[in-house]
Amino acid sequence: MALKKTHAAALCAVLLASGCSFAEDVLFPTSGTVAPGQGVTAEAMPSDAPPALGSGNYEPIGVTAGSPTGTFVGGKVMALRGDLQALQATLARQNQALQQIRNETVQDSQRYHGTVAAINARLQVGTTPGNPVLNQQWNAAQGELDRITDDVLKMNRLTNDVTASSTMAGFLLDSVRAARSLSGAVDEDHRQLRILEDETNRTVVMVERLLSELTNDSIRQQQYVASEKQNLNTMALGIKNGALFAGGLSSARINASYEGAAPARALGAGEMPLVTIRFDKPNVNYEPALYAAIKSALDRRPSATFDVVAVSPVGNTPGQQALAATNAKRNADSVLRSLTNMNLPASRVRTSSTTSTGVAGGEVQVFVR
Numbered sequence: 001m002a003l004k005k006t007h008a009a010a011l012c013a014v015l016l017a018s019g020c021s022f023a024e025d026v027l028f029p030t031s032g033t034v035a036p037g038q039g040v041t042a043e044a045m046p047s048d049a050p051p052a053l054g055s056g057n058y059e060p061i062g063v064t065a066g067s068p069t070g071t072f073v074g075g076k077v078m079a080l081r082g083d084l085q086a087l088q089a090t091l092a093r094q095n096q097a098l099q100q101i102r103n104e105t106v107q108d109s110q111r112y113h114g115t116v117a118a119i120n121a122r123l124q125v126g127t128t129p130g131n132p133v134l135n136q137q138w139n140a141a142q143g144e145l146d147r148i149t150d151d152v153l154k155m156n157r158l159t160n161d162v163t164a165s166s167t168m169a170g171f172l173l174d175s176v177r178a179a180r181s182l183s184g185a186v187d188e189d190h191r192q193l194r195i196l197e198d199e200t201n202r203t204v205v206m207v208e209r210l211l212s213e214l215t216n217d218s219i220r221q222q223q224y225v226a227s228e229k230q231n232l233n234t235m236a237l238g239i240k241n242g243a244l245f246a247g248g249l250s251s252a253r254i255n256a257s258y259e260g261a262a263p264a265r266a267l268g269a270g271e272m273p274l275v276t277i278r279f280d281k282p283n284v285n286y287e288p289a290l291y292a293a294i295k296s297a298l299d300r301r302p303s304a305t306f307d308v309v310a311v312s313p314v315g316n317t318p319g320q321q322a323l324a325a326t327n328a329k330r331n332a333d334s335v336l337r338s339l340t341n342m343n344l345p346a347s348r349v350r351t352s353s354t355t356s357t358g359v360a361g362g363e364v365q366v367f368v369r
Helices: 005-014 072-125 132-179 187-241 252-257 287-300 318-341
Strands: 020-022 275-278 306-313 349-356 363-368
Touching: 072 132, 072 187, 132 187, 187 287, 187 318, 275 287, 287 318, 287 363, 306 318, 318 349, 318 363
Parallel strands: 306 349
Antiparallel strands: 020 275, 275 363, 306 363
16 A cells, blocks of 8 residues: 555664565555564544533523412412422523533543543654553543543433423423413413413423433533544554554544445455565564554545455365464454454455465455455
């Protein structure tokens, strides 16, 4: 996969020590060789800012007092007025809970992003693989993200409570309107009912706005937490390799342009793989080069899908061939897990296996579609 000349030079300078290469596939006419070593030159990982929370403050408008009229309808008006006062008291508590949850969410998000920024800054300048300090910070970030998840759960519970209040407000408005048709009322009863209907209607509007804003906050926060969990997986991969992986492979731009995986097809005889990983020694550090190649392919073709092919040599005996195929399949599974940790959606990866007389040992080839 073609990279810009400066990136290619940097990659070649630091990644020439092992058994992984990636070629510039059908997207570009030429080819190159890169092997993963101590790190990959990368831009800073973009930190997804937390979604903006709503800013509405939904204080109830209050209920106008009224004098008893001594009629049956007047008694009904007093009962309905008491119901509206109770509903508004409930809404006041729910509004207070909303403001508290928002404040806690903002504080938890600030702590989380502070920890993530510190990890990214260290990875960007380079560090030792599996740095224990970064592992400790990563665990702290995970705990902080868990607290944001708890905030989302509080939002969901509050959403259920406000939904019940919304139902009650609608029922109360219908009851007030129905009371106007009762017989035996005096003019004062109808005057008070008109005021009560107006205040109930305004309460209905307020609770609907509260519910809409709270629902939107909850949905955005759930999506944000899911995205950050993927980002933490990618960050863990970076800490493992001591290098910054500049974001996951499932950005909104990529997902928006992907409409589904194409049917699997046979690999062409002369087809050049995007990445070839040769497992000719223990602990091949292939992930940085694999990440760079996949990301570059997606930058050029956002709808690309990938084939991960386990390639085993042809053995002298059936037993040797079966053992080689098993080892190649295990290595392909490892590559697939790495792609998953890089946040490449599983729906965009297909796996298969084959044998070849052109390989001396087991290897994994990744093709772009």
